[in-house]
Amino acid sequence: MAVAELSPCTNTRLHTSQLSSLSTRLSDHRRRHSFRPLPRARNAGIFCSVAPNQIQAPVAAPTETPKEKADCFGVFCVTYDLKAEEETKSWKKLINISVSGAAGMISNHLLFKLASGEVFGPDQPIALKLLGSERSIQALEGVAMELEDSLFPLLRAVSIGIDPYEVFQDAEWALLIGAKPRGPGMERADLLDLNGQIFAEQGKALNAVASRNVKVLVVGNPCNTNALICLKNAPNIPAKNFHALTRLDENRAKCQLAHKAGVFYDKVSNVTIWGNHSTTQVPDFLNAKIDGLPVKEVIKDHKWLEEEFTEKVQNRGGVLIKKWGRSSAASTSVSIVDAIRSLVTPTPEGDWFSSGVYTNGNPYGIAEDIVFSMPCRSKGDGDYELVKDVIFDDYLLKRITKTEAELLAEKRCVGHLIGEGVAFCDLPEDTMLPGEM
Template sequence: MADPIRVLVTGAAGQIAYSLLYSIAKGDVFGKDQPLILLLLDITPMLPVLDGVVMELQDCALPLLREVVPTDKEEVAFKDLDAAILVGSMPRKEGMERKDLLKANVAIFKSQGAALDKYAKKTVKVLVVGNPANTNCLITAKSAPSIPKENFSCLTRLDHNRARSQVAMRCGIPADNVRNVIIWGNHSSTQYPDVHHCKVSVKGEDKPAFDVVKDDTWLKGDFISTVQQRGAAVIKARKLSSAMSAAKAICDHMRDIWTGTAEGEFVSMGVYSSGNSYGVPDDLIYSFPVTIKNKTWKIVEGLEINDFSRAKMEATAAELVEERDTAISFLAV
């Protein structure tokens, strides 16, 4: 068997982590023959809860899980990491301005980026989940200058899965018959779920989504707003944020980084923009369609972008630029 890899989950006493840890520990993400050591980081008041999570992981008797390390110390959590899944963040509280939320999270992710820089392997793959995920990811990457920016990504796979599922339900087919939906931009209500390049498999034949759905008004209207507002809809119904679906998306995202995307298929990930793709400004973490091979992502280039799509892609980019500039003003403090 291979040597164990070291995998960190932050916010490890929270509800997303509770849905996530079992899947990681049993081999759904890094492979069925890959032993691992789980590092679980949370704030000091959550350590008693974390002890309960550790007991449950032990009680699962999972053959791949070699060790579980609960901690509130960054120097322990970030040591020699192969993968980091940064779930923990400051949630938005009632009456809190977005600016206040950004300020609180800049402090968290600046610190975690510095810890990655100091303690983790330079090959570490970092996935930022805690919101605002794109900007938190950018701050983390900026705070870890010795780790390549290409090693950082943020989660828009949940939105990707939501879009895929909406199209599948509309067509009355399984979700895996729908591929190459795209989430452009920010993991926020300005994101643009795009099906202009989506393929739907009907009786073994791939067809454009617009031809199969046969309802352009829905695809350009309610479909987009449903995906954009899905997180808020879940909170309204459950009185809690998405946990099961977020955990599944995290697994999908990290598994694709580790093992690659299928031939002819692309997925959505928030990745570093160098300003060369689709007119998106540089120095943003922006969700693009990507393919992955040998643990390296590549933006899918050359897709035709119509005026409808262009306007929505620019709107979400503008929000990200504003978020970035606000966050960077706090970074200097």
């Protein structure tokens, strides 16, 4: 990666104080013009740090008035050379991780996990590039300040901004968490359109400026179709690199199976979530195993498996929001960590994990050209392959067909955003998961 590509620092950028006033002006503008969408200035609101290979001289005896880059965020403006120091010279090359919705609650958990080394390991320095909105830019500065105060040795750069064309620059991972929540009276079709536009724009931005092999994980709902929109707008990035998060569903399914079987959750394996991250999703108990045995041999209450299990998995978020008063930000961020780790560490022998991925020659006969959650294995190189040795029965197939039909209907709703002309929306029912409204 060339120096010029790695850092956006050579562009004209605004200082914190200027940004604050920009942010205020934008708010004023918004109020006066009653929420007309604003054109986004390319250079608005980016802070950046300096890449390690841009160093001119190693830091030895700092001078009285150190050279400060006015467009960096706080302490992350510092120049350094990881290869020059004993403790850090065995470290891998810095990777860029872009996160949207970075001022939200899920990110507030996730960013600190990324920075701690829990996800990419203790020898992998990272740069966090945080995407917010005009409205959240102050909060984003707060997040960056807390990251500073945490003194994470592996966190070597933090930048914040509101323009995906800046923030996604050279991203090797893009974690797309931000999405608009559904407003009162809003139909799922409206939400698909509203968020679809965001993901179309972000797809274009990734296509233009991200690493050519960027891995993209879409968390913002409706995540499968958002991921489809995103990849369709990023034709120069392999479609295989896009994922929609169904890992929280998988984790919840494992927990419910463990609970029912009376075993600890580490005994449950081979759980697939098939299809959409919605109420049509299919947690698969046919292929799942407990202590190496098929679930149906361990849990003899098949009525529970067929009639209660799926609902228990899906209602989890709703129950939680009632008890806790907030959505499940902590466990969602844990499942994002799990999803990333599953791609950067080899999958344990005989097991697999679920991810919403692009259907393109899948062995299950599922419709092509949608984003569908399926069982995957990885060598730990960031890539994955689909698992072939799964079985189906009528019950499982019938439900897979239903979630497939829903994803095809969602795709028709967003035809205008994926280059297929006019949208035609005939979604039969509301399938948002409880707690994710």
